[in-house]
Amino acid sequence: MNISYCLIRGDVTVHNSPYYKSIKFSPDWKDLDTRQLPRWYDEAKLGIFLHWGVYSVPGFSSEWFWNNWKGGDKNIEKFMTQHYSPGFTYQDFAPMFKAEFFDSSKWTELFLKSGARYVVLTSKHHDGYTLFPSECSFSWNSYEVGPKLDIVGQLSKAVREVGLKFGVYHSLYEWYNPIYVEDKKNNFSTHYYADTKLWPDLKQLINDYKPSVLWSDGDWEAYDTYWKSTDFIAWLYNESPVKDEIVVNDRWGIGIPCKHGDFYNCVDRYNPGELQKHKWENAFTIDKKSWGFRKTMSLNDTMTTREILYQVASTVSCGGNVLINIGPTQEGTIAPIFEERLIDLGNWLKINGEAIYSTSPWLYQKDSLNSDVWYTCAKTPYNSQHPTAKPRVDDDISGIFAIFLSWPSSSLLQLKDVVSHLQTGIYKIELLGNKGVVNWKIESGVVNIELPDKAAVVSEYAWVLKISIN
Numbered sequence: 001m002n003i004s005y006c007l008i009r010g011d012v013t014v015h016n017s018p019y020y021k022s023i024k025f026s027p028d029w030k031d032l033d034t035r036q037l038p039r040w041y042d043e044a045k046l047g048i049f050l051h052w053g054v055y056s057v058p059g060f061s062s063e064w065f066w067n068n069w070k071g072g073d074k075n076i077e078k079f080m081t082q083h084y085s086p087g088f089t090y091q092d093f094a095p096m097f098k099a100e101f102f103d104s105s106k107w108t109e110l111f112l113k114s115g116a117r118y119v120v121l122t123s124k125h126h127d128g129y130t131l132f133p134s135e136c137s138f139s140w141n142s143y144e145v146g147p148k149l150d151i152v153g154q155l156s157k158a159v160r161e162v163g164l165k166f167g168v169y170h171s172l173y174e175w176y177n178p179i180y181v182e183d184k185k186n187n188f189s190t191h192y193y194a195d196t197k198l199w200p201d202l203k204q205l206i207n208d209y210k211p212s213v214l215w216s217d218g219d220w221e222a223y224d225t226y227w228k229s230t231d232f233i234a235w236l237y238n239e240s241p242v243k244d245e246i247v248v249n250d251r252w253g254i255g256i257p258c259k260h261g262d263f264y265n266c267v268d269r270y271n272p273g274e275l276q277k278h279k280w281e282n283a284f285t286i287d288k289k290s291w292g293f294r295k296t297m298s299l300n301d302t303m304t305t306r307e308i309l310y311q312v313a314s315t316v317s318c319g320g321n322v323l324i325n326i327g328p329t330q331e332g333t334i335a336p337i338f339e340e341r342l343i344d345l346g347n348w349l350k351i352n353g354e355a356i357y358s359t360s361p362w363l364y365q366k367d368s369l370n371s372d373v374w375y376t377c378a379k380t381p382y383n384s385q386h387p388t389a390k391p392r393v394d395d396d397i398s399g400i401f402a403i404f405l406s407w408p409s410s411s412l413l414q415l416k417d418v419v420s421h422l423q424t425g426i427y428k429i430e431l432l433g434n435k436g437v438v439n440w441k442i443e444s445g446v447v448n449i450e451l452p453d454k455a456a457v458v459s460e461y462a463w464v465l466k467i468s469i470n
């Protein structure tokens, strides 16, 4: 019997379809867009984003420190004249980036506790400094200057050892790379930088570290034709050692974001609040003012656990993944406030993860009566013989989840959108983490759900009702 509706969109299907093996993608968006999203990514739902590099040393302003400084930011100028000798350059911060307490297994222990399923590290930000021994970044990489470590190498290994997926952030442009600046001066009619720096770096990253995510950024000054994005992605999908596994985002040149890529980031903190046709990801940073570590960060600048859970619930409900950013310190430690937020999230997921991991958007996203309630549903087993392009709206599902972010007064929760899917005697409703079922009845088109006493409930910040067949 069809108990309800669970949307499974064509673009959120697995990769091992019988058609897949024979496909060679041609280097144009039309063809690249036909690729099916590797299943692991949709199922994972949550990732951790790490912004770490030379900018973590001043730990001031943001990861845009260098550019803001050169752009005449008065606060940075004052900071530099007060605390550093005249002539001190941004490059001079690099030897101070020692990462002396960096312990990849400590980090991965925390990532595991957070409940995230993938980790994305800045392999190179806009300053061009790489966290791996780039063959094209002489004396401007973490192996030669600063930590003297192949950080991408160490972290990728540690992350995989604990069973998580590893991905890299990579900035296409470099603010002050003379070869890039030259191409830019030529209105991008020359490709010196793209040919001699960008492509070799990207190939090295993919071949040596085999990342599962390539999170591209810094695309906005030039068209994809300058970056040769489609050639690169075709190589990734057709020939690279991660061709079945890799997912890429949408920052591949002017006009590309929100249009092409395995998943869309669109703008930072993108959270449209309604179901999207294409897989997307909501990337946000716990320190609301910076992606990189800021020494002046105060508690007020950080997202609360409840705010983070709001992002998780609303995003997953609308078909997105969540990528939560933290900036490690120059010493290689992770600030206890980030640690606490991530552990809170993980503890919440231990109880309520069933409503998040491997779920699908349901027929409704936000309840039309109670806007603090977001729905997800448990997926039907995926049929690899039938990768559908359109939503299937008649699948049997094993559960609908209603995630609510505020506890109702008098412990009576009212929902509207599940009414037509509930039949007395057939359905039960449980509050995840609490034994037994809760009582409910339908009155004038609304379900009234009697929650237990809040003091007796294990979860904090947000709660999940699971609706399933008795």
Ligand SMILES: C[C@@H]1O[C@@H](Oc2ccc([N+](=O)[O-])cc2)[C@@H](O)[C@H](O)[C@@H]1O
Pocket: 063, 064, 217, 218, 257, 266, 267, 268, 283, 291
């Ligand atoms: C994750 C972030 O990505 C970029 O910032 C952006 C990029 C694109 C948009 N956008 O499209 O709105 C906004 C901020 C970077 O400049 C920033 O430092 C950080 O790494």
